[in-house]
Structure formats: structure tokens, C-alpha cells
Amino acid sequence: MSTVTDTVHDGRAPGTILYLDGVSVSFDGFKALNDLSLYLDKGEMRAIIGPNGAGKTTMMDVITGKTRPDKGTVLFREDVDLTRFDEAAIALLGIGRKFQKPTVFESHTVFTNLELALKGERALFRSLIFGLSGEQRDRIDEVLGIIRLTDSASRLAGELSHGQKQWLEIGMLLVQDPELLLVDEPVAGMTDAETEATGELLRGIARSHSVVVVEHDMEFVRGLGSKVTVLHEGSVLAEGSLEQVQNDQRVIEVYLGR
DSSP states (O other): OOOTTOOOOOOOOTTEEEEEEEEEEEETTEEEEEEEEEEEETTOEEEEEOOTTSSHHHHHHHHTTSSOOSEEEEEETTTEEGGGSOHHHHHHHTEEEEOSSOOOOTTSBHHHHHHHHHHHHHHHHHHHHHOOOHHHHHHHHHHHHHTTOGGGTTSBGGGSOHHHHHHHHHHHHHTTOOSEEEEESTTTTOOHHHHHHHHHHHHHHTTTSEEEEEOOOHHHHHHHTOEEEEEETTEEEEEEOHHHHHTOHHHIIIIITO
16 A cells, blocks of 8 residues: 555646546446546535446545546546555545445444544544543534534434434544545435535535535535536536536436436
8 A cells, every 4th residue: 555645746737636537447347437537626516416327436436445447547636646545545635435324423422423533543542531632622613513513512423313414424524624525415315404404514615625426316416506527327428517417418318318
């Protein structure tokens, strides 16, 4: 495994935080990604949509080091070659991923969940002995406000609603202050009110982070107001505003018309 200081310099234009070019991944002859190229600017929020099997999850797996591409370039911050790192190292580089199903510590309080995420496994023992610094406590309090759980800080995570658990998991990423967040179907199973609140939460986060959101709910995507990338059969089919891609005949045929 490479150290997190390994980089590659190939003259990427300043301002790109994520650069995928010609990325392909095959599983037993099936091409999950087929010459995929996608670029994300620093501070941008991007929605990724597409039918099941389009390559959305595999793309996230490649970015986070879970899956190695057969070929192609995968860069973070213009010059860091993500194919050189494993999942743990990529998380330390500043890429956070939230999976569709929330994975919180249900027997611990909301505050403790954030504390554990902030400290990390290595510093947990030290945390138990010495406690949090004022700066760390302030950071947790700040994130509690962002994820709308300030009043639930002392509640057990297992007592939260499904939507609140999703927010807590987003908060567990935020306390680590990643530069790039990858969020997979954040509103699946949420109430209408939770869905609306999640859109507001993500728009707020995108003011200071780069965010990639994979989602099927078109009305939720519309509310994000971001550029949309449509994947199909492992490559980009269309890009633009939601209105633009919804009126693209190719998108209608392979995705929206089904």
C-alpha cells in the first residue's frame, strides 16, 4: 500500500477535485464501468442518476478504493492517484462515503457516535482517558446543528427515526471534515418532511464541501439544483441540468421511459 503522500503530476487544470478518465471495470466478463469519464470541480455538488446496473455503485467503489479499475485514471485533488491507495488511506485523504443503509452505533448516544467518528479507532483509548478537547467538542456541537440533531445529542442512536439516522451518519463523516462526500441514495425510505430537510442539509454542506449524490428520486434531485450526470451501461449517457437530461431522447429511452 502506498502512503498518503504519493501523488502523480499530469497537469490537471486547477479546480478539479475528482477526475475519472477512461475508467473500466469488468466482473466475470460483465463491464460494470465502460470507459467512464467524469470530472467534478471543487465546491461542486453533482447528482448521479441512472437505471439499476448503470455503474453508479461501482463508480463509488472505484473512487473509495473498494474496487480497482482494469484501466483508466482516477485522480483526487488534481494530482493524487486514488488507484494507489486502499479504502482506509483514501478516507484519510479526505473522501467520505455514506452508504444507502445507515450504519450507526445504535447502543451509543448521538453525541458518542460523532465522538467515535471524530477520534477514529487509533485515538479512542486516549479519548476515554483524557476526554475531548474544547475544539473537538465545539466541532461536534457545530455538526449537531448542521444535521439538525442538537436536541437529540443525548438520545441513543437506535431511538432515532430512519431519516435522523441518515443525518447522523452524514454527521459522522462531517466531523472528519472530508473535502469530498459521496452520498448514496440519502432519501430512500424517508418521509416527505425528512426528504425536504435532507435536501436543505446537503445544499448547506455543499457550500463548503464537494458532494456527489447518487439518487433515484427525481423530485429530490430537482430540489438539489445541481448538475446531473446520467450513467448507462457503465459510461456517461448525458450531463446537464435535470431539465436538460430529462428532455434528452437517449435518457428517455433507457431510463425515464421505463
